[in-house]
Structure formats: C-alpha cells, structure tokens
Amino acid sequence: MLEIKNLCVQLEEEDKQILKGVNLSLEAGKVHAIMGPNGSGKSTLSYVLSGKGGYEVTEGSAHLEGNDILEMEPEERAAAGLFLAFQYPVEIPGVGNMTFLRTAVNSQRKLRGEPEMSAGEFLKVVRAKAKDLKIDADMLKRPVNVGFSGGEKKRNEILQMAMLEPKMCILDETDSGLDVDAMKLVAQGVNALRDGKRTFLVITHYQRLLDHIKPDVVHIMAAGRIIKSGGPELALEVENNGYADLLEETA
C-alpha cells in the first residue's frame, strides 16, 4: 500500500535535516504504529506524506499503490486515498462542519471523476456515522473545530476519515489530550474502519492507545530514522523501559 524508501527531509527555511533516511513498507490491511521520543520526526513524516509546505525532500521516495505521491498536490494525495488525522485540527471560523465535510467529499469525487454525492444521501450517511462517534447534530452545525473540546476535535477527525473512506490513514498523535473515555471512543471509531483492506499508520508516544488499536507492526523512530521494528511486544517494552535503552542499543 505505502512504500517509503530512504526518505530524507529538511526544513525549507533553514538547513536542518529532520528525516534521515526513513524506510517503511506498509502492506494493505495492516496497522503499523510508530513510537518515539519528542523531536524524532514522527509528525514531520506525516506532514511530508500529506504534502504540507515548508519541507524539502532531499532524497528518497514515497509511493501509494505504486504512485509517486511526493509529486502530487495535497488534494491529489487525498483523492488518491491518503488521509491524515491531525494532531492539532485546524479551526475554520464561519464554515459549518457539515459544509466542510460535504465540500471535501465532493471535491475528492470530482478529482477522481466520480459523480457528486447528493445532499440527501450525504445527510443520511453523515448522520449515521456521526451517531457512531457520539457526535450530535449541534456539533455538525458548528463551525469547523471552533470551540470544540480536545475530544470533540479528535472525534471530528475520525468522522472526516469515516466520510472520506481513505485507503491509507495516518493518525498523528490522535490520543494526545484525550481522557480514557474519549480515547476509547476514538479507538472504536478507528477499529470500525478496519476492514482488512484499509491500512493504518498510527503515530503515538504512548502504548495505551495501542491497547485499543492493536497494531500488527511497531516501529521505533529516533533522530529521523526507524531504529527498530517488531511486533506489538515492542510497544510494551517501551512502556516498561522507556526509550533510553533502545537508543543506547542502536547508538
């Protein structure tokens, strides 16, 4: 599904290298988790994959189903099936959540040459999916993320994901700022989207999210590289011993 080879990235504005040769291979239908200490480049990886400005790819490649995504505009990547659940979802004052969602769904369909979703059909689908995530009608009407609590913002990201039905989902620290109940709700939403074909890359600091979203593979990232990969047990190891041991091991 997603092939990342020797990805090297630096900041556009200053000569600072953040990713120093990342290699990742995500097979369709699998859940991969990336863990790592602050500043290891996890969020940068998610931004570069989704096409945020301000970064320069100096080496390497990223292919989604064989297509070079680094050459695409962010909206083209989205239409090709890539989705990033933001760590800090952005507020858009004055734009209703529902309007935003519908514009997004239909923009993607247009880019793929598919017919638009009718207002009636959209309403039916969005209501059903919102209900599963305990998002009430009021939250659908309010402006995008404005005045949302931390939990509401993250649930809203999952709602967008459910509506856009991407092939490749990247979750950037979706658990940050959530209490246990909110995290469970978000995890349920994610698990509901696991259908054996959809692929997930879950970025997190803590093992606790992985109790709810069971990964197939766990990678440890440090200083811009994947330093170790393994099964779910690797996450537990980090939980118990911290990153220090792993970092020493590879140093």
Add this chain to the structure above:
Amino acid sequence: MVMDDVQVKDGVDAQTVDAVKALSGAYKYGWNTEIEMEYAPKGLSEDIVRLISSKNEEPEWMLDWRLAAYRRWLEMKEPDWAMVDYPKIDFQDQYYYARPKSMEEKPKSLDDVDPKLLETYKKLGIPLKEQALLAGVEAPEGERRVAVDAVFDSVSVGTTFQAELMNAGVIFCSISEAIREHPELVRKYLGTVVPVSDNYYATLNCAVFSDGSFVYIPPGVRCPMELSTYFRINAENTGQFERTLIIADKESYVSYLEGCTAPQRDIAQLHAAVVELVLLDDAEIKYSTVQNWYPGDENGKGGIYNFVTKRADCRGDRSKVMWTQVETGSAVTWKYPSCVLRGDDSQGEFYSIAIANNMQQADTGTKMVHLGKNTKSRIVSKGISAGKAQNTYRGLVSMHPKAKNSRNYTQCDSLLIGDKCGAHTVPYIEVKNNSSRVEHEATTSKVDDDQLFYCRSRGMGEEDAVALVVNGFCKEVLQALPMEFAMEAQALVAISLEGSVG
C-alpha cells in the same frame, strides 16, 4: 494580478499557475450588447441638463431643481479625502444620456420591449418575464417572487409585476415615470434625505440623473414580494447616474435588492448614484446590494468608478433600516450607505463585504448618525484584500446630545490574501451625551496557511480552499442577505478571488 512577474509560491506547480492565468480576468458579465443607441452630445452643460429633462418629459419644477443643482455643482470641488487614487475625471469627455433607439417610443408593456434588451437581461440571469426567478433559483409554486425594474444605461427598460403590486397599493416604477405620474410624492421626498448640495457626486447626480427606481409602500402594507432593480451599463464612455427613492410609510415593510454589472472595457467609466430611503413611524426597509461592476483588468485598466451616496432617514419613531452590501466589482469604490436615526427608538444596521482584488481600490463604510433617544445601530464590516488591492473601511458613529441612551456596536474585520495588498480602518466616533454607549472591535488577519493546508488535505483545490475560508469569514454578512442573493454572493466571492493565491 500581473501574471508576467507573478511570484509563484513554493509548492504551487506550473499547472496551477496556468489554471490561474486562464481564470484571471474571468469577469462573467464582460460581454457587450450590440444595439443601436441614441446619445445626447458629449459633455456637460445646461443644455444637456435641459435635454435629459425633456427626454424624460419632466415638469418645469423638476427641470428647475436640476438646473439649480447643476449651477451649484459648478462651484464645488471634487473630494480627495478618500484613500483612492485615480486619474482626474474629464467630465466633458462623457456621455450623460444614452438610450437604446428602440426605447424612443415607450413600450406599453413588457411584450413591446426590444427582444435584444430582453435577451440581455436573460443572459444576465434576470428574467423580465413575470415569472419569479433570480439567480437561477426556482421559486416553489409561485412563492417568493421578485419584481424587477431593469435599467439599461440611462433608461428603465421595464418593470415587472406592476399591476399586482398596485393591487396592494405599492407603487414600483422607474423614477422618470414617478416624476410624471406621482409628482406629489416625488416633490415631497426627493432630495430630503440627500440634499442637493450634499457632496460633489450627489450634486452631479441631481443635475443629470436619467433614471432609476421609485418605491412607495403605503401605511400598514407589507410589500407582497421582494423588489429589485438591475442596473446595466452597456454604452461606452457613458456615465450612469441613477436615482432611487424608496418611501416606507407608517408600519410598512419592504425588502429591496439591487444588482449591477457592466461590459469589460479598457476605458474607465463613471457611475454616480444617489439612493434615498425614507422611513416613517414603525416602518422597515431591508436594502441589499450585490455590486459587481466591471473591476478593470489585472493591470488596473478600465473598470467602473463607483461614487455612490446612499442614505436612509429613519424619521419615524421605531423605524428600522438594514443595509447589506456585497461589493466585489468596480475599479474604484467610494460608498458609505448611512443611517440618520432621527426617530426615537429607531434602528440602523449595516452589513458589508468589500472585496478588492488585483488593482481594485475600495473606500467604503457607513455613517450612523444618532439623533433620537434610545436609537440603536450595528455595523459589521468584512473587508478582503488580495493582489495589489487597497481596501479601506471608513465609518462614522455620531451620538448627538439628544440621543440619550443610544447604542452602537461596530465590528470591523479585515482579511489579507498575499503580501502586496493593504487593509485600512478609519473609524470616527463622536459622543456628545453621557448616557450612550459605543463599542468598536477591529481585527486584521491573513488567510492562514494551516487552514488552507487542512482544507487541501481533505481534497479541496487551493482556490476552493480560499473561497471556503473567505466565505466563512464573511458568514455573518452573507446570512443577512435574502436567500437567493446569498447564494449568488457566495459564488461571487469565489469568482472575485480567483487568481488571488499563487
């Protein structure tokens, strides 16, 4: 936008730039109607004033009024305090009267109107057939119909639904017709809101106005449908000077819409209108404008110079006026729809979206003059600047000594797109009593890269993302518009900003 030396933002590929190039100058209404016209000789003189008056078959008193205004105008100076910069206008190099030849004999009904003219309005999306359509929105089962007065260059082409409105006692006709048919109303109210000597452009308008709309709503009547006037400048080198007078008698209500377009021409054209609203006790007027005159090309060539005086006089107690404007067109805009809150407990509201892109300049705002007790006013202004445009909000809130316990709330937000445009806010506040309250809030922000990226990461193109964010920014004002206009305005916001990113 100057496309040759455009700074291409990082991350914008060549394809986007090409698409934007193709779109810039995408003014939708820039076409011209080929039609035989009849002009008054070029230039301005007493003879021209007399000619316009005689073309409109006006009574003596009207001609005298015009001539007095003309003599006054000769002694006045063009104001220069606004933040707009344009070449000196040669008032002798303009036509002051132009009408389609086919309008020489006044059509008795819409069926007699030149098909070419009907076709023009059809193309603009303004049907002059009496079927209720505006902006392509189908009215359900004859509900929500809109009566239209169509003004083409210097003359009114036709007014729809007149008979039906007459049944309700509502008079809706061209101002030239009103001067002939309802002189008692026109004489009583014309020039009482905007005096003849009010300002340079208004005085000019008094001398040479050729047509416009007239509305009278009798006491206790709620106008059964929305009224609208659609202005089209077609002829070259011709100024349009329209005059609108709306009188809402006691306890009456009317919602009035105004739309404007002009062909794409290289030479700038002058438009100097005067709109007067009179509100008696407990009357209410909603006045909405979508101004989309040709803005000139991306280098600032051509376009309409829009110098407009609009004022409402709430002379009745508890009367209420609401101005809503979406200003997207014109090369230069100089416009301050104002409210004189004379009656006790009267209310004035002003909602404005002013968009300036490329080389456009807008200096617009409002005046709220509180004279009566317990008067209230509210100002919500949203200014959007893109390209190399300059956008100024200029507003006056004045609380007179007798305006006890009056209140004003002003919110003035500016949004910048790119780094070559400017936004300016010039509020004047005068409070001459100690029981009134004035609040002013102002913000300036830039379209945020994070917002654009968020939208794009969900599949929206860059221009769509800008349109979405800007429409969100303008929402409070868009909501104040009647439904059909709100949809048109929303689309217009997107079109006006095409080419503003990248």
